Amino acid sequence: MQQFQWVAAFETGIDVVDSQHKRIFEYLKEVDNAIKLQDNDAIKAVAKALIDYSISHNAFEETLMERAKYPVLAAHSKVHEAFRARALSYDKRLEAGEDPIKVAKEVRSDIGLWLTNHIQRDDKDYVPYVKKSLEGGFVSRMIKRCFA
Ligand SMILES: [Fe+2]
Numbered sequence: 431m432q433q434f435q436w437v438a439a440f441e442t443g444i445d446v447v448d449s450q451h452k453r454i455f456e457y458l459k460e461v462d463n464a465i466k467l468q469d470n471d472a473i474k475a476v477a478k479a480l481i482d483y484s485i486s487h488n489a490f491e492e493t494l495m496e497r498a499k500y501p502v503l504a505a506h507s508k509v510h511e512a513f514r515a516r517a518l519s520y521d522k523r524l525e526a527g528e529d530p531i532k533v534a535k536e537v538r539s540d541i542g543l544w545l546t547n548h549i550q551r552d553d554k555d556y557v558p559y560v561k562k563s564l565e566g567g568f569v570s571r572m573i574k575r576c577f578a
Pocket of ligand 1: 488506
C-alpha cells in the first residue's frame with residue numbers, strides 16, 4: 431500500500447490551510463491503522479470522518495477563495511464538486527454494508543492521491559490571492575484596534 435504523508439513541499443504558508451491539510455493526512459494514517467487492526471467499526475468511523483473532513487475542508491477553502499476574489503474560483507470549485515461526489519459515493523457504499531476494508535482501501539488511495547496532486551497543483555495557485563486577502567483583513571483589524 432502506498433503511504434501518504436504530509437511533506438514540507440505541501441506547505442502553502444497559510445496556517446489554517448496547512449493545518450487542515452495535515453489533519454487529512456492524519457486521518458489517512460488512522461484509516462491505515464484501522465485497516466491493519468481489521469476493526470470494521472473503527473474502519474467505517476475513520477473512513478467516514480476522513481470523507482466528512484475533506485469535504486468540509488474544501489468548502490472552507492472555497493470561502494477563502496471567495497473572500498480573496500480568486501479569479502479561478504469557478505474551476506477550482508468544480509474540481510471540489512467532483513471530489514465531493516466521489517467521496518460521498520464511498521460513504522454510501524459503507525452505509526450500504528459493503529466490506530469496510532475493501533471500501534476503506536479505495537477511499538484512502540483515492541483521497542490520498544487526489545489530495546497530494548490537488549495541493550501541489552490547484553491549491554498552490556490560489557495561495558498568493560488568499561494570502562493577500564488575509565493580510566488585508568489583518569491590517570484593517572489592527573488599524574481599527576489601534577486607532578479607534
Ligand atoms: Fe482545493
